[in-house]
Amino acid sequence: MSGIRLDGVSYVYSAGMPYEKKALDNISVEFEDGKMTGIIGHTGSGKSTLVQLLNGLLKPTSGKIYLGGTDIWAEPKKIRSVRFRVGLVMQYPEYQLFDETVRSDIAFGPRNMGLSDAEIKERVVEAARFAGLDESLLDKSPFELSGGQKRRAAIAGVMAMRPEVLVLDEPAAGLDPAGRESVLEGIRRYGRENKATVILVSHSMEDMAEYCDNIVVLSRGQLYLSGKTSDVFRHWEMLTKVGLGVPMITRVAAELRRLGVPMDDDIYTVSGAVANIAAIMAGKEGGSNA
Amino acid sequence: MRDITLGQYYPGNSVLHRADPRAKLVCAILYIAAVFMCRSALAFIVIIAATAVSIALSGIPLRVLLRSMKSLIFIIIFTAFINLFLTTSGELLFRFYFIKIYSKGIINTIVMILRITLLIAGSGVFLTYTTTPIALTDGLEQLLAPLRKLRLPVHEFSMMMTIALRFIPTLVEETDKIMNAQKARGADFGTGSLLSRARALLPILIPLFIAAFRRADELAIAMECRCYHGGEGRTRMNVLHLRTPDFAIMAFCVILCIAAALINTYIPIFTLIG
Known part of the structure; x- marks a missing residue:
């Protein structure tokens, strides 16, 4: 099991400079295996910093992050293998597409993992299916796709690595309601079929309520609330106090x-x-x- | 990537931070002239003292200034070596096969190092550390405004420069994001042969170019929507005013120039270079 957990993690941007900024302050939280956990918080509450810490794009200023019981920074040279196990879909991931065809763009991750061609081929098709991308689009240039299709292609690019923890930063932002639902539904299916832990950052309380088992609330870089979705939403006065809703x-x-x-x-x-x-x-x- | 600071602006609220960018540009030019006029040790002492006063006025920590020297250390060392080994006048002090060091060479080296260090410190204190790049282009545009009479497109150049400067942080941020996204998919930029490293840059460069073109397009449309039609008849939101402190720092630099010239001519002691 993946067992991803933060232990007293803090992160400071531009430490030692006059514009130093503390983004996260002593966060300890465990993400339940095989479940979907939502992260909510006001703009600037540290959500995006948190997700970048999870796959080792950022290194915590203090504290530790454990994946399957081992500290991910125990061997800094092996951080790349952590990134294959913890897949991160960043905000507006459609801007990361670069390859000639959608197919080879989705295959970028698995290629970096050094998988065989047959395996890559299978994973690309599977990931496209989870992301809700029609197979007929796979041989087009990513730049011919519509905005929503690009988003799906980018999400598929991370799913194709078959990470045991899938982290998504606002995967549905800016999509129309039908697109929203199908993207999130695909993410849920990915989690269930691969028994993967899914961590979802979103501003939409409705999406959180619909898809997440647990919720973590951040406020000004600190852990404000966490627990089962129903328990967190019961504290709606507390949520309103930090500018969030129910x-x-x-x-x-x-x-x-x-x-x-x-x-x-x-x-x-x-x-x-x-x-x-x-x-x-x-x-x-x-x-x-x- | 995040730590790239263009123009090295160091936020603060000193006299020099508040001064008019035009005054600071004039000061920087005068200061550079003064540094190049120095020919004697006494003149150098005066200008070092003046630089120290300016640094104190600007409130910029010495370690920040030293850090900017660090990136230029190679140029300083290179110039020093050229001067040390290629000067062939004065007394021959040292000889080792083809390496000959003359007394004049040592003096030239010292003068060169002093000059470069002073130039970096001075231009930093007067311009780059205390003036935002945008204020700088604003100041430059107004200083060069008379050239419009010669039909030079001063406004257009300064607008281009402003836009370029404005978008450097945006592009750096964008590069950072794209790099992170590709790293998240296991991209590896640090290892492999030169060719494979160059190839590894493609997943960054392609999205970056596309983003840059998209932004340029959006910006052009946004400017047109707000009826931008060049510099003619355009008024500014931040009108620059020269105030007493601005005249004071300019006077300070003029005096520095005159002092350097006078010391060279009238107190020719410790003359270092002809």
Whole structure:
């Protein structure tokens, strides 16, 4: 199992310069194996720094990051192998495409891993399928694709390495609602089929509620809240205090509760709300009939 | 990559930071002239003292200045060696096969090292450390404004320079991002033969060029949307004003120049070079 965990990690940009900036302060958090964990936080709360620490693009100023029980910086020369195990999709990854065809661009990662041609070929097709990229697009130039298709190609480029931890920084930002759903659905499928740990950074509370099992909340570089999705969203006053919100439906449920409807206090998806209201209605009817 | 600082601007709020960029440009030119006028040890002492005062005024830590020297150490050493071995006047002091060192060579070397160090320190203190690149091009545009009479496109040049400077940090950031994205996919830039290293740059250069063209396009459209049509009749948001401190630092540099010239002519003691 992947077992990725941060232990007292801090990160300071331009240490020692007049514009030195502390981005993360003493973060300790463990990401549950095989589950999807969301990271939320205000702009500048340290989310992007955190994801770059996870695959060793940045080295923590202090503290340790463990992957499968070993410190990833124990042997700095082997950091590249960590990057194959912890796949990172950066923000707006479509700007990293460079190769002549989508196929060879997706194959860039696996090629760097030194895999055989047959293996690479298989992984490219598989990754394209997870990312929701039609096979007919694979032989086009990446620059002929639409914005959404480019995004999928870039995500497939990381999935093709078959990382045991997949980290995505705002993978659905700027996509239309249907595109959003299919990209996130593909990421979920990737996680389930490969038993991979998925870490998702997003600003959309609705997406978080829908897809993530656990949530980590950062505020000003510090760990603010963490736990099961339902537990985190129950603390909605705390979330509002740091400029975050809760899913729209959670607020609707809270408002209904205030008006006297006996709704549960862990509603954070529309389907959950529907089920809850149906149960209440059924209870009422049962009550009036009796 | 993140640590690349163009123009090495060092944030601060000293007299020199606040001074008008035009005044600082004039100062830098006068200062350079003064350094080249120095011919005697006494003149050098005066100018070193003046430089020390300027550094103190600018509030820039010495270690920051020294760091900028570090990148030029090769040029300094190279010039020193050329002067040391290729000067063939004065007394012959040392001889080892074909290597001959003359007294004049040693003096020339010292003068050269002093000059280069002073030039770096002085231009740094007056310009690069205390003036943002944008303020610098603004100042340059206004200083060169009279050349417009000669139909030179001063405004267009300075706009081009401003845009170029403005986009260097953006491109550095972009390069950083693309490099990270490719490193995340296992790209390796540091090892292998020269050819394979050059090839490893392609995944960075291609996205970078595409991004640069895209940005240029967007910028052109954005400028046109705001009715940009060149420099004619254009007013500025930050109008530069020369204030008392600006005249004071310029006067300081003029005095420095005159002093260097006078010392050379009237107090010719410790004359180092002819």
